[in-house]
Amino acid sequence: MKPASPFLELEGNPKVPVTFDGDVFELPLGANLAAALLAAGVQVFRHTPVSGAPRAPFCMMGACFDCLVEIDGVVRQACMLEVTQGLCVSRPGTGEATDATE
Amino acid sequence: MQQNDLIVIGAGPAGMAAATEATSHGLTVTLLDEQPRAGGQIYRDVDRVADKRGDILGKDFTYGRTLTGGLRASGTTHLTGAMVWSIEDGFRVSFTKDGRAAQITGSHILLATGALERPMPVPGWTLPGVMTAGAGQILLKQSGVLARRAVLVGSGPLLYLIAAQMVRAGTPPMALVETQTRGDMARAMRDIGGAMRGWPYLVKGVRMLATIIRARVPRYVGATDIAIEGRAQAEAVTFNVAGRAKRIACDTVLLHHGVVPNTQAARSLDVPHRWDDGQQCFVPELDTWGGTGVDGLFIAGDGAGIGGAKVAEMAGRIAAIRIAEAVGRLTVQQRDARAAPLLRSRASDNAIRPFLDKAYPAYQPALTPEDATIVCRCEEVTAGDIRRYAGLGCLGPNQTKAFGRPGMGPCQGRYCGLTVTALLAEANAQTPEQTGYYRIRPPLKPVTLGELAMMDTPEPDAAE
Ligand SMILES: Cc1cc2nc3c(=O)[nH]c(=O)nc-3n(C[C@H](O)[C@H](O)[C@H](O)COP(=O)(O)OP(=O)(O)OC[C@H]3O[C@@H](n4cnc5c(N)ncnc54)[C@H](O)[C@@H]3O)c2cc1C
Ligand code: FES
Numbered sequence: 001m002k003p004a005s006p007f008l009e010l011e012g013n014p015k016v017p018v019t020f021d022g023d024v025f026e027l028p029l030g031a032n033l034a035a036a037l038l039a040a041g042v043q044v045f046r047h048t049p050v051s052g053a054p055r056a057p058f059c060m061m062g063a064c065f066d067c068l069v070e071i072d073g074v075v076r077q078a079c080m081l082e083v084t085q086g087l088c089v090s091r092p093g094t095g096e097a098t099d100a101t102e
Numbered sequence: 103m104q105q106n107d108l109i110v111i112g113a114g115p116a117g118m119a120a121a122t123e124a125t126s127h128g129l130t131v132t133l134l135d136e137q138p139r140a141g142g143q144i145y146r147d148v149d150r151v152a153d154k155r156g157d158i159l160g161k162d163f164t165y166g167r168t169l170t171g172g173l174r175a176s177g178t179t180h181l182t183g184a185m186v187w188s189i190e191d192g193f194r195v196s197f198t199k200d201g202r203a204a205q206i207t208g209s210h211i212l213l214a215t216g217a218l219e220r221p222m223p224v225p226g227w228t229l230p231g232v233m234t235a236g237a238g239q240i241l242l243k244q245s246g247v248l249a250r251r252a253v254l255v256g257s258g259p260l261l262y263l264i265a266a267q268m269v270r271a272g273t274p275p276m277a278l279v280e281t282q283t284r285g286d287m288a289r290a291m292r293d294i295g296g297a298m299r300g301w302p303y304l305v306k307g308v309r310m311l312a313t314i315i316r317a318r319v320p321r322y323v324g325a326t327d328i329a330i331e332g333r334a335q336a337e338a339v340t341f342n343v344a345g346r347a348k349r350i351a352c353d354t355v356l357l358h359h360g361v362v363p364n365t366q367a368a369r370s371l372d373v374p375h376r377w378d379d380g381q382q383c384f385v386p387e388l389d390t391w392g393g394t395g396v397d398g399l400f401i402a403g404d405g406a407g408i409g410g411a412k413v414a415e416m417a418g419r420i421a422a423i424r425i426a427e428a429v430g431r432l433t434v435q436q437r438d439a440r441a442a443p444l445l446r447s448r449a450s451d452n453a454i455r456p457f458l459d460k461a462y463p464a465y466q467p468a469l470t471p472e473d474a475t476i477v478c479r480c481e482e483v484t485a486g487d488i489r490r491y492a493g494l495g496c497l498g499p500n501q502t503k504a505f506g507r508p509g510m511g512p513c514q515g516r517y518c519g520l521t522v523t524a525l526l527a528e529a530n531a532q533t534p535e536q537t538g539y540y541r542i543r544p545p546l547k548p549v550t551l552g553e554l555a556m557m558d559t560p561e562p563d564a565a566e
Binding site for chain 2: 031039044051060080
């Protein structure tokens with residue numbers, strides 16, 4: 001199911017299936033993952049550990065860490081990743097995360 | 103492993119120009135950037151997208167190809183997708199690339215890590231759908247993704263640039279809510295002399311505004327009491343203008359009131375910083391060449407103080423020339439002859455800054471926000487919390503850590519540091535200089551144990 005997106009895509013690149021939190025999205029291969037998820041209508045990327053408040057990408061340049069997602073058990077910044085075939089993404093904390101050392 | 107003469111961190115205009123210049127003088131140079139392709143913030147992904155969206159993004163964007171092309175032709179080693187998380191004296195640089203950590207060494211370092219957008223904590227700024235205007239621009243530049251119903255909020259030339267780019271892309275913003283006032287422009291006119299020296303910038307500014315006005319984008323100038331409404335997602339921007347309350351329903355809010363130097367790496371190396379009243383931020387203390395008090399360590403570009411892309415490019419080359427002289431590839435006379443024209447054009451390109459800083463000042467209520475507003479996004483610490491710490495005797499940002507967790511999340515204070523300094527300074531009736539800033543220690547960004555386990559170390563093996 002594809003929710004309506006507040007974002008518009010200017011181009012149609014070849015798409016590949018990507019799973020986000022159990023839903024399958026067709027995202028442009030090689031695109032920035034955070035941008036592609038936003039364009040696909042994903043509005044909430046994660047919930048904060050402190051209050052559970054919803055968050056989504058804020059800076060798109062790797063500085064704010066609000067776009068954190070979990071891939072293969074590792075929490076990573078979606079805005080610093082590219083879409084690859086068959087990527088399986090979940091909200092952090094919903095899979096088995098290994099915490100990044102601070 | 104080969105010792106580098108120079109390691110450049112950041113492949114924006116400053117880093118690309120520096121690496122290209124230094125390589126041309128015969129230095130062994132490695133350039134690292136966490137982005138997958140060269141360009142930095144202004145020329146983000148220019149090689150991939152100039153042909154597709156060059157007309158939307160404009161000539162100042164496609165110009166970046168001359169820098170990326172020069173870099174490729176120079177033969178500099180450019181490690182892409184390499185996130186630097188530690189720089190140790192000597193110098194040893196640790197980074198993560200492709201899921202594994204690695205180290206390289208070099209006798210000189212140039213930090214060209216650029217700027218961050220000034221944090222703009224207004225009520226509701228942590229809601230999904232609220233982004234920095236730069237983030238909205240990155241979506242358009244890099245990915246061709248545009249917010250359908252966006253309101254741009256704040257002030258400054260970059261806000262107009264992004265609005266103009268959205269107009270050209272066929273999806274104008276719903277409105278510009280601008281925080282500067284007529285009084286700001288009147289004060290700025292005292293610096294009109296400098297502005298006239300930088301007249302090409304003024305011409306560009308006028309053209310951008312004309313594009314916005316022609317597209318009939320509503321502008322609200324002198325807005326106050328800005329807040330974002332919404333439960334799980336931004337739903338509207340509310341504000342006051344000329345005594346009237348306004349509400350604009352929207353899906354996306356793009357915030358911007360200037361950019362400030364990204365000082366994380368420099369601070370981790372104990373480079374002294376001073377408060378710059380004009381730019382309302384901390385800047386590293388540097389000599390003409392970009393040299394810091396730390397031997398062999400240089401800084402160029404917006405990380406050295408905001409000057410924009412052209413100044414960054416020139417400063418990168420200036421630093422590279424000085425380093426080429428330091429390693430004996432240029433004589434002092436050759437260095438000076440080569441640097442002289444660059445130093446002159448850098449000064450003339452910087453002349454517009456005092457005018458811009460006064461005409462488009464930071465939005466005051468976001469520098470010292472009201473109590474309920476979150477200032478530390480990571481740990482959800484509010485302005486009221488920081489004021490309470492001050493009441494309990496907290497004088498500086500590092501002491502806040504004894505009271506709560508501001509600045510201790512993964513962003514390490516990038517989006518709260520200046521606000522925490524401003525709040526403490528105000529509460530304790532001190533200057534930002536006296537109040538200071540967070541102490542930054544590596545890792546500059548979180549590293550996972552898995553990445554460390556796969557560490558490639560330089561040879562001879564770091565004996566510790
Ligand atoms: C989001 C944003 C958008 C902007 N857009 C424009 C614009 O359209 N037009 C304009 O005139 N100005 C723009 N600016 C202003 C901009 O700062 C300058 O014009 C110009 O990009 C500065 O060049 P620079 O080389 O100093 O740094 P940048 O271009 O910012 O380059 C710095 C580079 O360092 C890298 N980096 C930072 N930290 C690390 C690390 N730890 N490890 C590895 N790499 C790292 C970054 O990935 C980045 O590529 C923008 C600024 C921002 C923040
Ligand atoms: S959106 Fe800020 S780190 Fe990804």
